[in-house]
Amino acid sequence: xxxxxxxxxxxxxxxxxxxxxxxxxxxxxxxxxxxxxxxxxxxxxxxxxxxxxxxxxxxxxxxxxxxxxxxxxxxxxxxxxxxxxxxxxxxxxxxxxxxxxxxxxxxxxxxxxxxxxxxxxxxxxxxxxxxxxxxxxxxxxxxxxxxxxxxxxxxxxxxxxxxxxxxxxxxxxxxxxxxxxxxxxxxxxxxxxxxxxxxxxxxxxxxxxxxxxxxxxxxxxxxxxxxxxxxxxxxxxxxxxxxxxxxxxxxxxxxxxxxxxxxxxxxxxxxxxxxxxxxxxxxxxx
Amino acid sequence: xxxxxxxxxxxxxxxxxxxxxxxxxxxxxxxxxxxxxxxxxxxxxxxxxxxxxxxxxxxxxxxxxxxxxxxxxxxxxxxxxxxxxxxxxxxxxxxxxxxxxxxxxxxxxxxxxxxxxxxxxxxxxxxxxxxxxxxxxxxxxxxxxxxxxxxxxxxxxxxxxxxxxxxxxxxxxxxxxxxxxxxxxxxxxxxxxxxxxxxxxxxxxxxxxxxxxxxxxxxxxxxxxxxxxxxxxxxxxxxxxxxxxxxxxxxxxxxxxxxxxxxxxxxxxxxxxxxxxxxxxxxxxxxxxxxxxxxxxxxxxxxxxxxxxxxxxxxxxxxxxxxxxxxxxxxxxxxxxxxxxxxxxxxxxxxxxxxxxxxxxxxxxxxxxxxxxxxxxxxxxxxxxxxxxxxxxxxxxxxxxxxxxxxxxxxxxxxxxxxxxxxxxxxxxxxxxxxxxxxxxxxxxxxxxxxxxxxxxxxxxxxxxxxxxxxxxxxxxxxxx
Numbered sequence: 001x002x003x004x005x006x007x008x009x010x011x012x013x014x015x016x017x018x019x020x021x022x023x024x025x026x027x028x029x030x031x032x033x034x035x036x037x038x039x040x041x042x043x044x045x046x047x048x049x050x051x052x053x054x055x056x057x058x059x060x061x062x063x064x065x066x067x068x069x070x071x072x073x074x075x076x077x078x079x080x081x082x083x084x085x086x087x088x089x090x091x092x093x094x095x096x097x098x099x100x101x102x103x104x105x106x107x108x109x110x111x112x113x114x115x116x117x118x119x120x121x122x123x124x125x126x127x128x129x130x131x132x133x134x135x136x137x138x139x140x141x142x143x144x145x146x147x148x149x150x151x152x153x154x155x156x157x158x159x160x161x162x163x164x165x166x167x168x169x170x171x172x173x174x175x176x177x178x179x180x181x182x183x184x185x186x187x188x189x190x191x192x193x194x195x196x197x198x199x200x201x202x203x204x205x206x207x208x209x210x211x212x213x214x215x216x217x218x219x220x221x222x223x224x225x226x227x228x229x230x231x232x233x234x235x236x237x238x239x240x241x242x243x244x245x246x247x248x249x250x251x252x253x254x255x256x257x258x259x260x261x262x263x264x265x266x267x268x269x270x271x272x273x274x275x276x277x278x279x280x281x282x283x284x285x286x
Numbered sequence: 287x288x289x290x291x292x293x294x295x296x297x298x299x300x301x302x303x304x305x306x307x308x309x310x311x312x313x314x315x316x317x318x319x320x321x322x323x324x325x326x327x328x329x330x331x332x333x334x335x336x337x338x339x340x341x342x343x344x345x346x347x348x349x350x351x352x353x354x355x356x357x358x359x360x361x362x363x364x365x366x367x368x369x370x371x372x373x374x375x376x377x378x379x380x381x382x383x384x385x386x387x388x389x390x391x392x393x394x395x396x397x398x399x400x401x402x403x404x405x406x407x408x409x410x411x412x413x414x415x416x417x418x419x420x421x422x423x424x425x426x427x428x429x430x431x432x433x434x435x436x437x438x439x440x441x442x443x444x445x446x447x448x449x450x451x452x453x454x455x456x457x458x459x460x461x462x463x464x465x466x467x468x469x470x471x472x473x474x475x476x477x478x479x480x481x482x483x484x485x486x487x488x489x490x491x492x493x494x495x496x497x498x499x500x501x502x503x504x505x506x507x508x509x510x511x512x513x514x515x516x517x518x519x520x521x522x523x524x525x526x527x528x529x530x531x532x533x534x535x536x537x538x539x540x541x542x543x544x545x546x547x548x549x550x551x552x553x554x555x556x557x558x559x560x561x562x563x564x565x566x567x568x569x570x571x572x573x574x575x576x577x578x579x580x581x582x583x584x585x586x587x588x589x590x591x592x593x594x595x596x597x598x599x600x601x602x603x604x605x606x607x608x609x610x611x612x613x614x615x616x617x618x619x620x621x622x623x624x625x626x627x628x629x630x631x632x633x634x635x636x637x638x639x640x641x642x643x644x645x646x647x648x649x650x651x652x653x654x655x656x657x658x659x660x661x662x663x664x665x666x667x668x669x670x671x672x673x674x675x676x677x678x679x680x681x682x683x684x685x686x687x688x689x690x691x692x693x694x695x696x697x698x699x700x701x702x703x704x705x706x707x708x709x710x711x712x713x714x715x716x717x718x719x720x721x722x723x724x725x726x727x728x729x730x731x732x733x734x735x736x737x738x739x740x741x742x743x744x745x746x747x748x749x750x751x752x753x754x755x756x757x758x759x760x761x762x763x764x765x766x767x
Binding site for chain 1 (some may be wrong): 478495498710
């Protein structure tokens with residue numbers, strides 16, 4: 001009997017030791033004051049995480065639940081909350097992974113273009129939001145949203161006009177600009193020609209000369225034209241796509257245009273997850 | 287019993303029609319039985335004839351089960367509408383989910399492959415519109431026979447599925463599966479990937495949710511078995527239970543409670559061959575301990591195997607889990623007491639007992655499953671003994687931590703999340719070991735084609751020879767001296 005109590009004591013001590021280490025690692029780790037934009041390697045699709053400390057904005061979720069393991073790699077261990085999810089448009093390579101995200105993480109709000117679209121995954125995505133009572137929003141064009149200390153999101157497309165472009169869902173993509181100090185980023189989803197035309201007509205100055213561009217539509221030639229790329233003039237361009245994808249993305253024209261403009265090009269098929277960090281003044285790729 | 291198993295094994299190589307052979311076969315059995323009675327004084331003949339009878343029974347048995355399954359008539363390739371009840375716990379893989387459906391109209395079980403969402407659940411009655419297809423073998427994997435082991439000969443892919451009603455299944459199973467679902471989702475909500483998949487994996491054994499990268503690391507370091515339920519889990523449950531209950535209640539009640547928990551666990555995890563094997567053997571051992579008798583392990587192994595094969599004769603040849611599990615256990619029984627002798631030497635003697643045990647148990651299981659791993663997967667992990675010794679002692683601890691965290695979370699959700707951070711560490715440790723050791727250049731080697739078989743045969747002969755040498759000659763010499 002005495003032996004048994006002894007072994008219980010030992011187990012209890014081991015348990016306490018682990019608890020102590022766990023608390024240390026969480027509370028005494030080096031604080032990371034930088035802002036990160038991760039273009040997550042989720043295969044053929046899009047999933048971009050904007051993260052500052054324990055504040056996250058997730059834009060799209062990729063084609064399957066791989067996004068979960070990618071989030072696991074970059075988010076703080078103790079953080080099971082994502083402050084905001086933005087769905088660019090309801091195509092499966094953008095929405096599918098978000099369902100599992102909604103199931104596993106506490107999501108505080110969801111922004112999307114509000115379009116009616118009849119697909120199983122999109123229905124399940126909306127059902128999950130309703131089930132969890134997560135507030136949703138269809139952001140208006142030019143709506144400005146402040147996030148954490150000095151972050152700023154400016155929505156550029158499509159406002160509440162998504163239904164008008166439903167022939168090509170890519171043109172209903174939520175497009176927004178993100179600012180943090182002198183760092184700026186443009187996330188255009190799968191925005192194609194019509195969508196770019198609309199943005200250029202309304203808000204040409206807001207897309208001009210950004211630091212970071214998530215290249216539209218996985219590097220398709222419809223997403224990047226000579227006109228829009230010369231306005232955007234990005235210093236860093238990231239393309240989210242899978243190796244040997246069936247669409248033969250990225251298109252040659254796109255790569256040539258980006259090279260001509262002099263942008264540093266990173267691709268998730270070659271570089272895996274891309275981590276762009278900034279302190280508001282300088283930026284660098286890890 | 288050995289010859290019964292042999293009969294089933296040999297029979298599985300011939301795709302015989304039971305009804306064509308049964309009259310002849312039964313005649314043979316009758317003759318055998320009569321010979322048995324004529325010569326029942328002579329021990330040798332009795333043994334031989336008895337073996338022959340069991341052999342024929344086993345042979346017949348397999349062909350009977352095989353024929354019965356093949357005689358199911360399914361409308362392959364036609365567009366049909368039918369309904370059935372989900373009869374297993376649906377498993378997810380990537381963007382898909384898979385489950386078995388019991389269809390009353392066809393008196394058959396079908397494998398349904400559907401998109402990941404909406405998620406279906408055990409006991410739901412579904413209306414299905416689609417085509418039933420015949421499975422096809424791919425690469426060198428015998429998919430047809432693999433499915434036959436689950437009594438399935440038809441697959442439905444990409445069908446239109448509607449839920450008709452819920453709770454049409456077994457009550458107890460429904461409760462268990464609901465509990466499992468809740469348990470899994472609690473873990474997944476509180477631990478990031480891949481730690482959460484590992485936590486689920488070591489507790490209830492599923493390879494679901496792992497990326498190819500991680501799976502590859504596990505294979506290279508030879509630790510995949512920790513997420514494929516094994517006897518290890520069952521043993522741990524029994525040990526924990528008795529540690530918890532011993533002293534509070536007497537042995538008999540403890541045994542009964544163990545039985546109940548183990549059976550519930552087997553049902554919860556979908557009764558895979560390795561768990562059933564472990565459950566039968568550890569319960570029999572516990573029974574022996576309760577009534578105060580030590581069982582002969584050889585008989586135990588044969589009994590467990592015979593019972594399982596008699597229930598489903600496909601497991602013997604077409605279930606790799608069954609084969610691995612039994613081989614590993616055989617290794618444990620026959621080799622570990624030889625290996626432990628190495629630790630009696632001087633410099634090794636001071637190593638703590640727990641590490642000694644971990645090393646010998648890992649090695650003895652590894653030694654014997656190696657040829658099978660070689661022929662089926664063509665990959666052997668060279669550093670498996672090392673990684674296993676580093677990892678296995680942590681596994682019971684992490685199982686306990688995950689389980690406790692989940693309970694704390696159920697009781698006190700506010701601090702439950704913090705509790706999960708504790709289980710994060712041992713899980714992370716396992717993953718880190720897998721990551722670093724798999725990156726070593728010679729962690730595993732891959733072999734192709736005939737090399738696999740040649741090496742496996744040579745290796746088996748070698749091990750067999752060593753075993754005979756060690757057990758017979760060496761001890762014999764010692765006793766003379």
